[in-house]
Amino acid sequence: MKRHKKLCLTVCFGALFLSFFVSFATEVKADQIKNADVFAGAQWNYVTEWTVSGEKDWVQSMCETDQYIVCYQDTKEEGQPDVITVFDRWTYDLLFEVREMDYEHGNGMTYNSLTNEIYIAPYNSVLKKNKGAIFVLDGDTLKFKRRVYISDGSWNAASIEYVESSDQYIIQSTKQNNYTFYIYDSEFNYVDTLFEGNRSLDNLFQDFCVSGDFLISVPWMKETPEDSRLQLYSISQRAYLGSYTVNLPGAGEVYELESICQSDAGEIVLCIGLTGTKRMAIYNTYVPIIYTVTTSVENGTITPTRGDVDIGSDYKVSYDCTEDYELKQLQVDGQDVDIQKHKKSYTFGNIQSDHTIWAKFTEIPKFWITTSVENGTIDENQLIRRDEDATIHFEPDIHYELDTVKVDGKRLDKMKDNDSYTFEFIQEPHSIEVSYKEIPSFTVSTEVSHGTITATNKKVYRDENYTVKYQPDKDYRLAYMKVDGKWLMNIKQDSTASSYTFTNIQKGHHVQVFYQWKYLPYAVLAGAFALCIPMVGAYLVIMKVRRKRKYIRQRDE
Numbered sequence: 001m002k003r004h005k006k007l008c009l010t011v012c013f014g015a016l017f018l019s020f021f022v023s024f025a026t027e028v029k030a031d032q033i034k035n036a037d038v039f040a041g042a043q044w045n046y047v048t049e050w051t052v053s054g055e056k057d058w059v060q061s062m063c064e065t066d067q068y069i070v071c072y073q074d075t076k077e078e079g080q081p082d083v084i085t086v087f088d089r090w091t092y093d094l095l096f097e098v099r100e101m102d103y104e105h106g107n108g109m110t111y112n113s114l115t116n117e118i119y120i121a122p123y124n125s126v127l128k129k130n131k132g133a134i135f136v137l138d139g140d141t142l143k144f145k146r147r148v149y150i151s152d153g154s155w156n157a158a159s160i161e162y163v164e165s166s167d168q169y170i171i172q173s174t175k176q177n178n179y180t181f182y183i184y185d186s187e188f189n190y191v192d193t194l195f196e197g198n199r200s201l202d203n204l205f206q207d208f209c210v211s212g213d214f215l216i217s218v219p220w221m222k223e224t225p226e227d228s229r230l231q232l233y234s235i236s237q238r239a240y241l242g243s244y245t246v247n248l249p250g251a252g253e254v255y256e257l258e259s260i261c262q263s264d265a266g267e268i269v270l271c272i273g274l275t276g277t278k279r280m281a282i283y284n285t286y287v288p289i290i291y292t293v294t295t296s297v298e299n300g301t302i303t304p305t306r307g308d309v310d311i312g313s314d315y316k317v318s319y320d321c322t323e324d325y326e327l328k329q330l331q332v333d334g335q336d337v338d339i340q341k342h343k344k345s346y347t348f349g350n351i352q353s354d355h356t357i358w359a360k361f362t363e364i365p366k367f368w369i370t371t372s373v374e375n376g377t378i379d380e381n382q383l384i385r386r387d388e389d390a391t392i393h394f395e396p397d398i399h400y401e402l403d404t405v406k407v408d409g410k411r412l413d414k415m416k417d418n419d420s421y422t423f424e425f426i427q428e429p430h431s432i433e434v435s436y437k438e439i440p441s442f443t444v445s446t447e448v449s450h451g452t453i454t455a456t457n458k459k460v461y462r463d464e465n466y467t468v469k470y471q472p473d474k475d476y477r478l479a480y481m482k483v484d485g486k487w488l489m490n491i492k493q494d495s496t497a498s499s500y501t502f503t504n505i506q507k508g509h510h511v512q513v514f515y516q517w518k519y520l521p522y523a524v525l526a527g528a529f530a531l532c533i534p535m536v537g538a539y540l541v542i543m544k545v546r547r548k549r550k551y552i553r554q555r556d557e
Contacts (some may be wrong), residue, residue, distance in 0.1 A: 038287035098142040324385060367428075376397050
């Protein structure tokens with residue numbers, strides 16, 4: 001019963017997972033045999049048998065459902081209802097039989113757990129309405145539901161198998177007697193042709209089952225135990241792999257292999273008819289199996305799906321995102337797991353069943369950095385991914401300086417740099433507002449005599465340098481100069497100077513430049529000389545008069 005519950009849960013979760021992620025997963029379940037050679041020397045075990053009621057009743061096909069082992073018996077009488085014999089899947093106890101209608105030869109049957117339906121392939125058809133049809137039964141009641149037509153009636157399905165991993169059917173046809181295997185989708189539309197059945201021994205074909213990549217066919221050769229064989233094919237290689245002898249201990253009589261199905265944990269089940277009797281028997285064997293770890297991913301890469309994971313082994317699945325994406329969700333067997341604990345990989349330990357793992361990567365969010373500036377320039381708005389840094393550069397217009405910087409509406413009192421700001425490890429949108437104010441300015445005024453000078457009342461900005469240039473008129477030279485009302489005492493030592501530079505201006509300034517006529521000293525000297533001549537003449541006259549008077553005075557005495 002424990003096994004039953006486990007399977008039901010697996011089927012339910014598998015169906016949900018398939019319906020939601022069918023576009024991403026490559027497989028859902030592939031509880032497959034390890035290789036074709038597992039049947040070389042396989043030990044078959046007698047399980048149970050039963051006796052059919054009709055003289056001509058004969059088992060033709062078998063399948064396994066979630067609850068039952070279902071065997072189909074053909075009465076071989078037209079119009080007579082055939083027998084559906086139902087066993088408990090776990091104990092093989094005979095539960096009940098259903099006699100409802102004639103399913104023709106009923107050469108093959110399969111079960112679809114997603115629809116909970118059983119499908120019977122007729123092999124040949126006596127009734128016209130059954131030509132090209134497949135019979136559909138309810139999986140619980142084993143009652144007839146409808147017919148599905150896969151051909152125009154020119155050929156019938158010889159056998160059928162539902163493949164859950166791809167949600168498709170493999171049908172072996174009777175078309176032109178070549179017994180080719182075809183693939184049909186879940187709505188029974190033709191998809192592809194696989195390969196022809198191997199008829200090297202002129203064998204016909206009974207039922208078959210699919211185990212992962214392996215198609216296991218039960219051919220009909222001769223009614224002797226020595227010739228009882230299984231044929232193995234590879235679906236992916238579309239190739240025949242070989243045949244393996246089946247030895248059924250205790251059968252004793254001549255028997256015919258009729259049908260095959262696979263149960264859990266590597267159990268392969270055969271149903272046979274004992275020739276010349278009314279007894280039908282079931283045998284099984286257990287073979288090594290491998291499990292599939294099915295991988296799928298959105299917006300990234302992941303370890304490819306594996307179908308060769310041995311039971312009890314560990315298997316590591318690695319995954320990575322495409323550029324600018326991050327892991328958003330990780331599901332293991334349909335259940336979310338903590339992505340913080342499995343950022344790059346997930347390890348399945350001690351594998352005992354198939355597993356699925358799905359990784360979803362989503363684009364790393366981007367956030368806007370909005371910028372604005374007054375009296376300057378700044379980087380344009382930027383869209384930055386989360387966790388990244390973003391440096392915004394800004395600079396003032398000429399003659400402006402930084403006034404305020406607001407980040408996310410808050411004024412910054414201290415800044416590392418005056419021309420940029422860095423947002424680190426961005427987790428949300430941000431804004432930056434930069435304002436510049438005009439640099440204070442000062443007036444440099446000038447005046448000059450007998451020359452030219454840089455225009456007066458010149459506006460100069462703080463911290464700048466400013467040079468006042470001046471030139472004398474013709475025949476004039478520098479006499480003296482005042483800066484901010486102070487005489488420049490050494491100016492005459494460089495009477496050829498033509499400029500004066502203010503550095504790192506922090507206040508207003510006034511410059512006065514005075515030029516004098518270069519011949520002025522000579523003119524003064526000539527003037528002085530001209531004044532001296534009459535004075536000398538007058539002096540000489542005076543002195544002559546005095547001498548004359550002195551002479552007369554002395555003579556008179």
